[in-house]
Amino acid sequence: MAALLLAVAGGAAMAQGARLDVLDQRGDLLGWEAVGRLDLPGGFCTGALIARDVVLTAAHCVHDRTTGAPLPAAGMVFRAGYHRGTQIVAQRVRHWVAPSGYVQQPGQRLGAEAIAHDVALLKLEAPVSVAEADPFRIHDTPPEGTAVSLLSYGRGREEVLSRQPACAMTGRYAGGILEFDCSVTWGSSGAPVFVREAGRLRILSVISVASDPGQGTGHAMGPSLPALVADLSARLRGTEAQTPVSAGVRRVSVGDGRGGMAARFVRVPQP
Template sequence: MKKIFAMMAVGLWLASPLVASDPSPLRTLMTGDDSRGWEGVGRLNIGPGGLCTGAMIADNIVLTAAHCMFNKVTGERVRPEDIQFLAGWRNGRASAYRGVRRAVVHPDFAFADDNRAARVVNDLAVLELDQPIRKNSVKPFAVHSRPRKGAEVGVVSYAHDRSESPALQEMCKVLARQSGTLVMSCSVDFGSSGAPVFVVQDGKPAIVSVISAKAKVRNIPVSLGTNLEKPLAELMRMMADGDGVFTQAQAVSRPPVSTFGSGAAGPGGAKFLRP
């Protein structure tokens, strides 16, 4: 199905030509000053070695990609008790450590679907933390409507080669949007799945998409993001109705992060949907 996925991205590009512009470079958030305001973005440790990125949208809710919730080898759902959220994880320390009480995956997301292009559209999940994070330094982000073509956006993400500190790309662009998918010039890699895509709204960052995949168009790397508006509203209704998979074990407040190796995606199923 590689051809289907590549054709989808190429079609979006050709249907929506855009004057090329260079995105800003990635800037690693190494210090407390660098990270200020971004502590609500965290590393998700998933099973033995899996890595994704997540972002808080409430003091007890983390937004990420649905495919992070599946074992990439077996296709089975990852147990919530095998997921930990490390808010603001940087250089061996987090601003807060939380387990996951419940995981809710969008009902129209099918991990085993051969149509990988379709999988991007609903590649969204929300995680209920075992305890809220109520710290002045760790703030959840607002959610904003889908950006227009040509809009400037930014991304904060972890990745397999920068799993110990997040990186900020302050400016990349929406190249096209179609059928609930955003095609962007943002730089992402394995482990960036679930990373929040931001716009600045009223002087503050607001989430407008979640990174789902990377691809190439005319040999140019692009990132694919999920539209939030309808899928996220559906997920929050499911959360309110008590749906989802609940943890079966007592979560720990400070997970043993030393057991998670290099952070490269592993059995936890945190890899991108490959083009």
């Protein structure tokens, strides 16, 4: 991948969309039923349906945070529309796939190559009916400054879905890395970043890493999705079972106490 400048990413800029709406009433979830909490051995992430039986999340969510070993699909449950101990539907994960490009050395922060490939698709044991939750489609990369919104569960609000309705895509970098001024916290890993197209919401990216998680400052980064999702979807259609990645892979959570992002990336010029 294109070169990195090894410098600590600054977190001085206040997120434009610091407002956070807690969807505390069951009725607040109308239209967001396809976003859910992904319960994992030892923790949780956020995920979203992109097909009736396929969940989109971050690749680092499906790896053990200490050893980097792939987590068994049998220990994963996706809870669509999760709200205070109940959900619209819960399905166990049959198997999952992640890009071979998602590689990170133990003991190091998530690097550019890993961020650019920090995507996983999870095949559910049974389809979710459209009447229960309508899956979202994937959107291609829009220009910088495009308004986006973020839906996630997080530490301190893991029982209810929260929405940040107004943040923006602030940068695009070599390798397909996108930057957002959305404010995220622990547990927001894999959360869908939405953009509105012709009145309909589409998923632009998923949260990979962030500077100053939970502080309302700094930036979050995630991968561009179309090519990655197309490749992973083809692998799922080929009935490929859970795919281990390199034994050197190590899960790095959003804001895992190691000082946030540790690299700046080569910016892609706007056309």
